[in-house]
Amino acid sequence: MQAQHLIIEALVDEKDSLLQTIHGLQEANNAPAPFDGDWEEEPEEEPAEEEIEDIPLGEGEIDDE
Numbered sequence: 136m137q138a139q140h141l142i143i144e145a146l147v148d149e150k151d152s153l154l155q156t157i158h159g160l161q162e163a164n165n166a167p168a169p170f171d172g173d174w175e176e177e178p179e180e181e182p183a184e185e186e187i188e189d190i191p192l193g194e195g196e197i198d199d200e
Contacts, residue, residue: 160166
């Protein structure tokens with residue numbers, strides 16, 4: 136049990152180190168701010184009926200129509 140705790144602690148430390156590296160690289164490259172977790176739902180629009188395009192059949196394909 137103690138060994139598992141030490142492994143978890145080491146993994147958490149490694150994750151924190153990697154996150155700091157990522158943030159440093161993002162700042163160095165003027166990357167946009169990471170997603171903050173606040174998601175705004177956009178109202179759903181009624182989908183317009185899409186026209187079905189005639190897709191040419193290749194050799195050996197069966198035309199079901």
